[in-house]
Amino acid sequence: MDYHNLNLSSKPFYNFKILLISLVFIYILSIAIAVYSVNKFYNIFKISEESKNKIESLNNELKKAAKENSNLKERLKPINKKMVVDIAEEINSLILEKTFSWSELLEDIEKILPEEVRLLSLSTSKSEGGYLNVKISGISSKREGMLQTIEALKTNPSFKNIKPVQFQDEEKSSSIGKRFEIQFVYIPRKGMSGKNG
Amino acid sequence: MERYGILYLEKNSLYNVNIGLKKGTILVESTYEDNFSNEIFKTTPFGAYPQDQRIFSEKFEALLKDKKIKKWCLLLPDFWQKSLLLEEENIPKNPKEVKTFIEWYFKKSYNLKPEEVRFSYILKNQNGNNKILINFCLEKLLSSIELIFKNNNKHLGFIISTFWALSFLVPKRGRWALLNIEKDTWTLGIFEENNLINFRQKIFPFGNPSFLIEEVERTIKLNEKPLDFFYFNLANSEIRKEDLLVQYNFLKPYVENIKFLKEPPIWWENLGSPFLGVLYGLP
Numbered sequence: 493m494d495y496h497n498l499n500l501s502s503k504p505f506y507n508f509k510i511l512l513i514s515l516v517f518i519y520i521l522s523i524a525i526a527v528y529s530v531n532k533f534y535n536i537f538k539i540s541e542e543s544k545n546k547i548e549s550l551n552n553e554l555k556k557a558a559k560e561n562s563n564l565k566e567r568l569k570p571i572n573k574k575m576v577v578d579i580a581e582e583i584n585s586l587i588l589e590k591t592f593s594w595s596e597l598l599e600d601i602e603k604i605l606p607e608e609v610r611l612l613s614l615s616t617s618k619s620e621g622g623y624l625n626v627k628i629s630g631i632s633s634k635r636e637g638m639l640q641t642i643e644a645l646k647t648n649p650s651f652k653n654i655k656p657v658q659f660q661d662e663e664k665s666s667s668i669g670k671r672f673e674i675q676f677v678y679i680p681r682k683g684m685s686g687k688n689g
Numbered sequence: 690m691e692r693y694g695i696l697y698l699e700k701n702s703l704y705n706v707n708i709g710l711k712k713g714t715i716l717v718e719s720t721y722e723d724n725f726s727n728e729i730f731k732t733t734p735f736g737a738y739p740q741d742q743r744i745f746s747e748k749f750e751a752l753l754k755d756k757k758i759k760k761w762c763l764l765l766p767d768f769w770q771k772s773l774l775l776e777e778e779n780i781p782k783n784p785k786e787v788k789t790f791i792e793w794y795f796k797k798s799y800n801l802k803p804e805e806v807r808f809s810y811i812l813k814n815q816n817g818n819n820k821i822l823i824n825f826c827l828e829k830l831l832s833s834i835e836l837i838f839k840n841n842n843k844h845l846g847f848i849i850s851t852f853w854a855l856s857f858l859v860p861k862r863g864r865w866a867l868l869n870i871e872k873d874t875w876t877l878g879i880f881e882e883n884n885l886i887n888f889r890q891k892i893f894p895f896g897n898p899s900f901l902i903e904e905v906e907r908t909i910k911l912n913e914k915p916l917d918f919f920y921f922n923l924a925n926s927e928i929r930k931e932d933l934l935v936q937y938n939f940l941k942p943y944v945e946n947i948k949f950l951k952e953p954p955i956w957w958e959n960l961g962s963p964f965l966g967v968l969y970g971l972p
Contacts, residue, residue: 493883496970498809498824498853500770502835505760505846507972 585618588680592616592624597678600651601628604644608633612671619677626678627657631669638672645676653677692718694758694843695967697851697960698834699766699872700737701725703748706964707758715968721752735799735806736769738829746837753841761838762847762967767890768874770826770850774888780812780819787812791823807831815884822885824853847971852876852890854966855922858950863917866944868905870923870933875901877908879916887911898928902936909943919944922962 598614605611609632619625630641638659645651657673690711697704705721729745730737739745775794781787791808795801808825831848838845852869859867861883869876870893879887889908893901909916919940923930930949937947950962 493811493813493822493885495811495853495856496972497811498772498822498849499846500807500809500824500826500831500848501763501846502807502831503844503846505844505972 585623588624592680596680597626600648600678604641604648605630606632606637606640606644608669609637609641610669616678623652624678624680625675626651627673627675629658629671629673631671633669635670637670638674641672641674645674650679650681651676652679690716692758692760693968693971694752694755694761695764695964696752696761697764697963699769700730700732701727703752704960705752707755708968710968719755723748723752733827735771735801735825736827736830738827739833742833742836745833746840749837749841753838753843759842759844761843761845762849762971763834763845764854764963764967765826765848765850766871766874767850767852767869767876768871768892769830770824770848772822772824772850772852772876772888772890774885775821775823776818777821778819780821782812787821791821794823795825804828813884820885822888824850847967849967849970851922851963851966852878854963854970855920855950857966857970858962859918859920864912864914865918865920866909866916867920868922870898870901870921870928872927875905877905879908879912898933898936901928902933902939906939906943909940912943915942916944917946919947920950921947922950 601611601614609630611628611630613629615627617625617627630637632638632641634640638656642654642656645654654674654676657675658671659673660671690709692707692709694705694707701724703721703723703725707718707720709716709718725748729739729741729748731740781790787810791810792803795803795806795808805828806825807828808823810824811822813820813822826848835845851871852867855869856867856878859865859880861880864879864881864886866877866879873893874890875893876890877888878885887908889904891904921933923933940947
């Protein structure tokens with residue numbers, strides 16, 4: 493308990509020493525706060541200047557990116573679906589050509605070819621879907637040789653869209669056998685697995 | 690050198706000591722004494738106030754002529770500046786609410802309006818108990834005196850009662866009591882170091898100190914432990930020191946040491962200690 497507080501004067505004496513010390517302390521504290529504030533303000537100003545520069549460079553980058561984006565859009569504009577499909581087909585056929593194996597095709601045909609049929613020629617061309625069109629011509633000792641060849645081709649999934657092209661009728665046929673031509677689409681096994689996969 | 694004028698005012702007298710303080714040394718520069726007639730002050734149960742401001746002011750003319758002394762202290766009798774200690778659970782802590790509480794207490798207990806009384810207080814929470822020490826005086830008395838000082842370009846910066854002035858002289862150690870006996874009032878405070886434990890202030894109408902000592906004895910008995918020190922002061926009392934000394938023996942079972950407060954030898958008999966207390970109490 494501080495009994496000095498019982499003083500009833502309306503204007504009490506103050507301890508000026510304490511008051512003076514307090515004032516000096518407050519003065520020093522104020523200066524310290526002011527210095528700190530100025531320093532802080534300067535730092536903030538400095539940081540804001542740096543941030544401003546950063547923002548500006550980011551804005552420039554953004555503008556550049558937007559320009560590139562619009563260029564790309566401009567370039568992509570004339571490409572229509574058909575063109576994309578054509579390009580895709582072209583690419584597919586290129587892949588197919590690269591991966592196509594003659595020995596594999598001949599092996600596949602040989603496996604299914606009936607005994608009485610002999611292969612005379614084989615030619616390839618690109619199909620519309622980017623696959624390989626194969627045209628074979630053969631000779632059969634039997635009249636039903638062509639049909640048997642078609643049936644045999646159907647048993648192998650690599651051969652699709654099998655169509656008879658030509659059949660030499662009986663009158664014109666030589667004694668060796670009946671000539672015929674068959675056309676089909678050849679999908680190599682790798683191509684199939686690639687497509688399925 | 691710092692100079693202070695100390696003034697003691699009571700119903701029929703005015704005492705003044707002008708003091709210079711230099712490096713812890715007290716230099717008495719001058720003293721002054723005057724008497725009042727009975728008509729100057731109107732006495733009430735809560736103190737006194739001057740009936741005529743003009744006549745009252747005239748009494749200070751000679752006193753306030755000294756231009757060197759600007760700072761003044763006023764010492765008032767315990768009967769004029771009373772104190773009370775309240776111990777209640779619901780004493781508020783917010784200063785505004787405390788003020789309202791004290792004003793309400795004065796209205797309820799003494800029928801005193803807020804503008805009639807000036808008070809100061811100390812709020813203390815001791816072992817979970819809320820205690821409030823209120824010190825108060827009639828506003829009429831204080832504002833009349835302050836007006837005189839203001840008109841004479843003097844700063845009256847310290848107004849305290851004799852009991853609290855004396856308390857500044859006491860070393861605040863152990864359990865101790867302070868008894869101040871004045872012409873018409875006795876005040877007893879029981880302290881533990883700096884904390885006020887118990888407080889009594891009563892009108893003292895008897896010339897025989899035995900009644901007083903009986904009351905003091907009853908108050909001290911309430912304490913669980915004996916007191917380490919018991920300090921006496923006879924502030925301008927009509928009781929003789931010798932008569933009081935006879936009664937001391939009754940207090941001996943409850944008190945280790947009984948002491949009179951130190952008095953400066955050159956000042957008025959029995960008033961030296963409160964004057965010295967004021968100097969000790971200066972901020």
